Amino acid sequence: MDHTAITLVPLRNTRERYGLIAQAFHWVIVVLVVAQFVLGFMAHGLPISLERLVLLARHKSIGITIFVLVVLRLVWRLYSRPPPLPPSPHPLFDTAARVSHGLLYALLLAMPPVGWLYSSASHLTVAWFGLFSLPNLVGPDKRLAQALLLTHESMAWLLLATVTLHVLAALWHHFLLKDSVLLRMLPFTRIHERKRESV
């Protein structure tokens, strides 16, 4: 048993893997985004009711949280560069990876403000877990609200599609290409043998 290979992952990213900070950002955001889909789908189509109010209040609070986490995550990413992409079968795969990662970040950053605009246009001020509230960006406007909701929902579908691609790609790397792409985003995993295999 090679004990050095399963010691704690360092905080900062290395050449081989993501550090603990980047991993924490990744997985906390995963959990919150899953919660957002659950809350959003549950609230979707509900008439005005306390249930809808509560679901959407939590959805908005978590949305603000995700936005802040993604900003911090990008700042951290500038400070501690991610490990390079592994060798891929074709340069197009590198492009696909970069585009899909960019799209994930773009959607995670764009969806909360669109939701905030939608709330403002619906005359429902956004608060963060009831502790503080955000200013309304626009006045009440039914047509604008409908357009913003459609935009928010379209982005949700695009996000779902991109996340699906992202997950499938990670599994493809792990099970078919047998490289360390999935493992390097997991703590407590042994990466050395795997890496040697894949090189």
Next chain:
Amino acid sequence: MKPAAVGLMLAGALAGAPSLAAAACWVPVPAANSIVFNTTQAGAPFQGQFTQFSGRVCLSTNAAEPGLIRVQVQAASVDTGLPELDDALRGPDFFDVARWPQASFVSESVKALDTARYQATGKLTLRDVTRTITVPFSFTPTAGGGARLQGTLDFERLDYHIGLGQWQDTRWVGNEVDVKFSVLLKPAGSNAPAAPAGRRNTR
């Protein structure tokens, strides 16, 4: 009555001097943002207004003839900016306008605090509940014999059965409501089509 005459009476009333008439009366000129209510939803501010109301305001310096303030608000005129919210507020869980179309305030006493500030104590009726409340307000003459009446009225909505069933949860819909009013008044009985101030006997 000419505006100048009303102005004269008003000046007399405000100066605390014996006035020509014991009381002068005004009626509201409905306008946007005259009656605005504020509460909270999910910890965030929530605002709406009532656009249709009528009433009568009579102020006097003569203790023998106390002032009078009556206001009737059409509950169905609630306007939060979003039609489906307004529909919900008109419904049975909130104002239930089908059963109680009007909210009202009728003063029992109006007391002058100083030259521009007064305090009305009277009965506030929302839905099926009537309670006695005290409302401080200011009365500021405007050009042309009119005036502006301004003040704030605070209450807890559950005291008036506003928000039944699931909506009684005050964690998500605040219990405290404040109603800010800033109403332009014109002299009663002026030649403009009378605001429905004569509704005193309709209920």
